[in-house]
Amino acid sequence: MEQQNKEDVLILAIETSCDETAASVVKNGREVLSNVIYTQIALHTLYGGVVPEIASRKHIEKINQVIEEALRQAEVTLGDISAIAVTYGPGLVGALLVGVSEAKALSFAAGIPLVGVHHISGHISANYIEYPELEPPFVCMVASGGHSHLVVVKDYGEYEIIGRTRDDAAGEAFDKVARAIGLGYPGGPKIDRLSREGNPDAVSFPRARVAENQYDFSFSGLKSAVLNYLNSCQMKGEEINQADVAASFQKAVIDVLVEHSIHAVKEFGYDRFAIAGGVASNSSLRAAFEEQCAGQGIRFFHPSPALCTDNAAMIGAAGYYEYIKGVRHGYDLNAVPNLKLSENTSATVADKGFS
Secondary structure (H helix, E strand, O other): OOOOOOOOOEEEEEEOOOOEEEEEEEEOOOEEEEEEEEEOHHHHHOOOOOOHHHHHHHHHHHHHHHHHHHHHHHOOOHHHOOEEEEEEEOOOHHHHHHHHHHHHHHHHHHOOOEEEEEHHHHHHHHHHHHOOOOOOOEEEEEEOOOOEEEEEEEEOOEEEEEEEEOOOOHHHHHHHHHHHOOOOOOHHHHHHHHHOOOOOOOOOOOOOOOOOOOOOEOOHHHHHHHHHHHHHHHHHOOOOOHHHHHHHHHHHHHHHHHHHHHHHHHHOOOOEEEEEOHHHHOHHHHHHHHHHHHHHOOEEEOOOHHHHOOOOHHHHHHHHHHHHOOOOEOOOOOOOOOOOHHHOOOOEEEEOOOO
């Protein structure tokens, strides 16, 4: 067993917001002692997307095994754990309930403090694991299957939301377009791979702007434009080049994400920018940000792909900073599937005119 300093804070983190059953032990918010993930992607691929009921049942089957393995790999026991951090929203309600119920049971049985964590706060905190030198303030773009947020990270757990999607999230658009061109699920990685074979300027797709807020995103119109293009080609009997469509669509998404983000960093006067969320693992997006940040003198932070997708280590990092601030939750903690960052009781958020 690894020798632990009495002053070390060990967080056992649990993440079950969608289709990954994950547990991790994180030391002092930055050092990952274990990060165990059971993914259900192969199971849900059969249905072309995540089936909530199936996801919940699989979480129930795997949660104890995953936690036991996380403790084993970290060479610690529950008696060494300082607090249990768990994602309680947003996400699929049934999936969230499995993690929250497990965390509450362990907290009660072992007498360990319980800390609820917002899923988006977790994604942002993945950067602290990858970059031990990174500290707030900075700007972070969170893009995943359910979220597209542009956030000023003012302090640990203190956020100002300056932009968000008005309709489809970036990852959601990737999944829908991938399905439309026959790539299947999950769409993001498949479009990323196929785009390398295509011409990103082959098809001119729109870049949406939201008049009311220069930092907001809208991808519904882009998705519709791709579907209309595909239908038009089929009606005319024209051959559809999947790689060109994928590359052109991906470039349209990336152009908007990069433009809004870099503008925000400069406008707010920061010199550090981070990305987070599943879409942040997209190779073309990372390359575009690398180029833009280098040219603007902005330091660019980007977690490794394994920390961009859902995992418990990021929840452990976020939970650590909540724990040392004195945040504790009771056994009435419940899953909140539509939890807004501004409703997160374990983080301070200034939301620029949004609910």
